[in-house]
Amino acid sequence: xxxxxxxxxxxxxxxxxxxxxxxxxxxxxxxxxxxxxxxxxxxxxxxxxxxxxxxxxxxxxxxxxxxxxxxxxxxxxxxxxxxxxxxxxxxxxxxxxxxxxxxxxxxxxxxxxxxxxxxxxxxxxxxxxxxxxxxxxxxxxxxxxxxxxxxxxxxxxxxxxxxxxxxxxxxxxxxxxxxxxxxxxxxxxxxxxxxxxxxxxxxxxxxxxxxxxxxxxxxxxxxxxxxxxxxxxxxxxxxxxxxxxxxxxxxxxxxxxxxxxxxxxxxxxxxxxxxxxxxxxxxxxxxxxxxxxxxxxxxxxxxxxxxxxxxxxxxxxxxxxxxxxxxxxxxxxxxxxxxxxxxxxxxxxxxxxxxxxxxxxxxxxxxxxxxxxxxxxxxxxxxxxxxxxxxxxxxxxxxxxxxxxxxxxxxxxxxxxxxxxxxxxxxxxxxxxxxxxxxxxxxxxxxxxxxxxxxxxxxxxxxxxxxxxxxxxxxxxxxxxxxxxxxxxxxxxxxxxxxxxxxxxxxxxxxxxxxxxxxxxxxxxxxxxxxxxxxxxxxxxxxxxxxxxxxxxxxx
Amino acid sequence: xxxxxxxxxxxxxxxxxxxxxxxxxxxxxxxxxxxxxxxxxxxxxxxxxxxxxxxxxxxxxxxxxxxxxxxxxxxxxxxxxxxxxxxxxxxxxxxxxxxxxxxxxxxxxxxxxxxxxxxxxxxxxxxxxxxxxxxxxxxxxxxxxxxxxxxxxxxxxxxxxxxxxxxxxxxxxxxxxxxxxxxxxxxxxxxxxxxxxxxxxxxxxxxxxxxxxxxxxxxxxxxxxxxxxxxxxxxxxxxxxxxxxxxxxxxxxxxxxxxxxxxxxxxxxxxxxxxxxxxxxxxxxxxxxxxxxxxxxxxxxxxxxxxxxxxxxxxxxxxxxxxxxxxxxxxxxxxxxxxxxxxxxxxxxxxxxxx
Numbered sequence: 001x002x003x004x005x006x007x008x009x010x011x012x013x014x015x016x017x018x019x020x021x022x023x024x025x026x027x028x029x030x031x032x033x034x035x036x037x038x039x040x041x042x043x044x045x046x047x048x049x050x051x052x053x054x055x056x057x058x059x060x061x062x063x064x065x066x067x068x069x070x071x072x073x074x075x076x077x078x079x080x081x082x083x084x085x086x087x088x089x090x091x092x093x094x095x096x097x098x099x100x101x102x103x104x105x106x107x108x109x110x111x112x113x114x115x116x117x118x119x120x121x122x123x124x125x126x127x128x129x130x131x132x133x134x135x136x137x138x139x140x141x142x143x144x145x146x147x148x149x150x151x152x153x154x155x156x157x158x159x160x161x162x163x164x165x166x167x168x169x170x171x172x173x174x175x176x177x178x179x180x181x182x183x184x185x186x187x188x189x190x191x192x193x194x195x196x197x198x199x200x201x202x203x204x205x206x207x208x209x210x211x212x213x214x215x216x217x218x219x220x221x222x223x224x225x226x227x228x229x230x231x232x233x234x235x236x237x238x239x240x241x242x243x244x245x246x247x248x249x250x251x252x253x254x255x256x257x258x259x260x261x262x263x264x265x266x267x268x269x270x271x272x273x274x275x276x277x278x279x280x281x282x283x284x285x286x287x288x289x290x291x292x293x294x295x296x297x298x299x300x301x302x303x304x305x306x307x308x309x310x311x312x313x314x315x316x317x318x319x320x321x322x323x324x325x326x327x328x329x330x331x332x333x334x335x336x337x338x339x340x341x342x343x344x345x346x347x348x349x350x351x352x353x354x355x356x357x358x359x360x361x362x363x364x365x366x367x368x369x370x371x372x373x374x375x376x377x378x379x380x381x382x383x384x385x386x387x388x389x390x391x392x393x394x395x396x397x398x399x400x401x402x403x404x405x406x407x408x409x410x411x412x413x414x415x416x417x418x419x420x421x422x423x424x425x426x427x428x429x430x431x432x433x434x435x436x437x438x439x440x441x442x443x444x445x446x447x448x449x450x451x452x453x454x455x456x457x458x459x460x461x462x463x464x465x466x467x468x469x470x471x472x473x474x475x476x477x478x479x480x481x482x483x484x485x486x487x488x489x490x491x492x493x494x495x496x497x498x499x500x501x502x503x504x505x506x507x508x509x510x511x512x513x514x515x516x517x518x519x520x521x522x523x524x525x526x527x528x529x530x531x532x533x534x535x536x537x538x539x540x541x542x543x544x545x546x547x548x549x550x551x552x553x554x555x556x
Numbered sequence: 557x558x559x560x561x562x563x564x565x566x567x568x569x570x571x572x573x574x575x576x577x578x579x580x581x582x583x584x585x586x587x588x589x590x591x592x593x594x595x596x597x598x599x600x601x602x603x604x605x606x607x608x609x610x611x612x613x614x615x616x617x618x619x620x621x622x623x624x625x626x627x628x629x630x631x632x633x634x635x636x637x638x639x640x641x642x643x644x645x646x647x648x649x650x651x652x653x654x655x656x657x658x659x660x661x662x663x664x665x666x667x668x669x670x671x672x673x674x675x676x677x678x679x680x681x682x683x684x685x686x687x688x689x690x691x692x693x694x695x696x697x698x699x700x701x702x703x704x705x706x707x708x709x710x711x712x713x714x715x716x717x718x719x720x721x722x723x724x725x726x727x728x729x730x731x732x733x734x735x736x737x738x739x740x741x742x743x744x745x746x747x748x749x750x751x752x753x754x755x756x757x758x759x760x761x762x763x764x765x766x767x768x769x770x771x772x773x774x775x776x777x778x779x780x781x782x783x784x785x786x787x788x789x790x791x792x793x794x795x796x797x798x799x800x801x802x803x804x805x806x807x808x809x810x811x812x813x814x815x816x817x818x819x820x821x822x823x824x825x826x827x828x829x830x831x832x833x834x835x836x837x838x839x840x841x842x843x844x845x846x847x848x849x850x851x852x853x854x855x856x857x858x859x860x861x862x863x864x865x866x867x868x869x870x871x872x873x874x875x876x877x878x879x880x881x882x883x884x885x886x887x888x889x890x891x892x893x894x895x896x897x898x899x900x901x902x903x904x905x906x907x908x909x910x911x
Contacts, residue, residue, distance in 0.1 A: 015740065024735050028735060030757065030758060037771075038776065042618075086567045106604065109603060113708065113717065115705065119706065132705065135721065139725075142602060142648075143647040143718075147598050147649075157566065157568060159578075160576040160579055163582060163584075164584050166585075166600070179604075183616040188619075222567075464619060469616060470623070471613055477612060499575040508571075508572035
């Protein structure tokens with residue numbers, strides 16, 4: 001018997017090629033003639049060239065592939081429990097997952113919804129198959145992440161915070177940033193939101209830090225579940241990147257789209273930087289206990305994933321199509337992360353606001369300080385004393401850090417565009433929308449809210465563009481409320497009716513846990529309402545003082 | 557290290573007792589039954605609502621001022637949009653398991669049939685039917701799939717939108733399964749014209765009623781009308797009529813044992829989608845405040861789409877006389893579908909209009 005004869009060869013029969021199958025499936029669509037398809041999501045872009053599906057995958061191979069990926073994920077979760085993962089997991093890390101996993105299922109399912117928005121915009125049916133699979137992928141991501149969160153809730157030492165997760169998502173002063181991110185995928189101009197903001201920027205650039213860099217840090221903290229789930233999620237992203245790029249190539253064919261494309265790339269890059277780097281940078285740098293100096297810092301990873309991979313190899317080549325790329329914005333973002341300590345200032349903000357969170361944040365310690373100073377020279381001088389204060393004020397009975405004048409921290413203004421606070425104080429700018437004063441973290445944020453999200457852009461009507469709306473500044477919702485009443489209203493109280501869900505430490509003992517009585521007597525203020533109430537002179541003086549920054553007092 | 561200190565270092569459940577250390581259930585929604593199901597845990601409230609927990613309201617709006625999701629996306633009204641739970645309890649894991657199993661079954665049936673040389677033994681007239689009419693039908697399934705893909709953007713809750721999404725996924729899978737099935741058996745049948753199905757869909761009078769009914773669903777701007785028209789009207793009056801009332805019954809007597817299992821998956825899909833749809837529309841039709849409004853609305857949808865579906869079904873009638881072997885009669889299939897839609901509408905307190 002020939003050595004090369006196999007069962008497959010004996011039983012093989014002629015089949016159709018992948019390319020042929022994809023071609024036939026792309027021919028399922030037609031141009032309706034009895035009733036026109038509803039075009040309910042507007043765009044100011046013009047698309048006449050049918051985009052290609054670069055992946056050429058069909059559902060027949062897609063579903064078994066995804067099931068196999070799922071089997072690995074759920075098998076790994078079972079193995080993690082059998083291996084007693086939670087006995088060795090770092091609570092500092094898992095606590096931050098209460099925030100991360102409260103946010104992420106909504107942007108994911110929003111991405112599924114947004115496939116409806118792009119599905120009918122381009123002529124031809126080929127890419128619609130790609131959008132179909134992305135829709136089901138995003139349904140996968142949203143529910144697999146909800147499942148992971150449930151799993152943490154069932155197995156981690158302190159389930160409080162996980163148990164109120166979707167309620168907390170709607171209410172928290174930190175998750176408001178994630179809502180800006182997710183709503184950005186599904187609201188406004190269909191191409192701006194569902195193609196440029198979601199696919200061309202968020203998925204192509206920033207999922208690398210979200211779904212690749214973060215799982216690495218999870219593993220260093222004894223959490224093998226997050227990498228299992230999120231690397232599986234990330235394996236779907238390459239198809240989404242292909243969808244986004246294919247649509248982008250069709251958009252580029254029309255010169256009249258170029259102005260809008262330049263606008264949207266600028267908005268999307270800057271806001272992804274502001275939001276994703278704030279959140280993921282904090283999780284990776286402050287949620288870890290691993291201080292191996294040989295590992296990459298978030299800034300180093302950003303340089304690799306965003307600067308080298310995305311900016312140099314994806315954004316820059318768009319110039320040859322005549323698209324203006326805002327190189328300065330990329331450099332500015334890089335400087336914010338390195339020289340201006342953006343991530344560290346955000347982590348500081350999250351910790352100052354701990355009583356209106358729904359997870360625990362413990363103080364950074366000497367071991368952490370050394371690593372930070374090594375990776376970010378000058379860190380200790382700016383943040384060392386603060387974290388000593390935070391540790392010192394973590395016992396109930398102390399005056400809460402948020403309102404403690406001895407510390408010297410000044411609660412920040414909120415950026416009306418990204419909803420991330422204006423933590424790089426010197427960059428704060430103000431602007432008016434419909435005669436109302438607003439604060440912005442940077443000039444590009446002002447440009448985003450005032451010039452990009454408007455009904456006209458550089459003289460061109462943009463009737464499909466979205467608007468910033470709602471009660472955007474979280475602090476204004478609880479302006480003049482007592483802190484304890486606000487926490488009760490938020491629902492961030494444990495079921496005994498008094499112990500807070502959030503705690504500024506990792507001590508799992510009732511005697512160490514803060515209650516409503518420990519935080520009562522402090523009045524929350526909206527920085528924006530307060531600013532608007534000032535006289536013009538007082539306002540200018542306040543803004544000058546704000547931009548000058550603050551000094552943390554020595555902690556003895 | 558003391559035992560107590562060692563225990564405290566563990567991050568495992570139960571390693572310390574303190575306030576809510578045993579709070580191991582999501583406590584922000586009311587389960588439908590005594591305990592929350594897995595589906596409810598991974599589904600409920602992921603799409604937020606300003607009337608529940610969305611403290612700051614929607615923070616980005618469309619140019620007309622509407623937020624990401626609006627109750628105005630349908631003419632139906634509800635005093636509690638969050639009451640609906642999909643009876644099929646579908647979430648990602650169950651969805652992939654089911655879809656994957658179907659794909660394996662379908663591919664296995666086709667491969668084994670082809671190995672046995674079955675397509676070449678199909679009755680010649682039957683081959684023409686598969687080529688022209690099953691080939692046309694795949695476009696109907698695709699049209700419904702894309703209509704539902706559109707609809708899943710608009711629902712007011714995660715439960716409604718995810719049920720619509722999985723319905724879309726099932727329809728699109730079937731459209732692709734039929735496409736690839738025909739392409740594969742076409743390789744074994746001399747002269748098989750793979751492009752004929754689309755021509756018939758676009759040009760053959762037999763299919764124009766069906767195409768009009770499907771395009772009416774695709775063109776609706778009310779997402780619930782799309783979901784209603786698909787599952788409550790079109791599927792029993794046209795979908796099951798053609799799939800179960802013709803293909804499934806007639807194939808084997810014309811030498812074709814492959815088509816019925818390929819199509820059978822669609823009938824099982826529909827049972828799930830129908831259960832979901834009836835549950836949702838039952839909640840709305842019996843709403844404490846808006847029942848009458850909703851039933852009036854549903855009657856208008858029934859009027860419109862039943863008329864289209866009846867015309868579609870009537871146009872399809874000649875197909876029943878095309879096979880050499882005719883074990884099923886159109887009149888019987890039509891009677892069965894009328895009985896079926898009458899029962900479905902009855903569940904919602906609605907009547908089938910007189911023909």
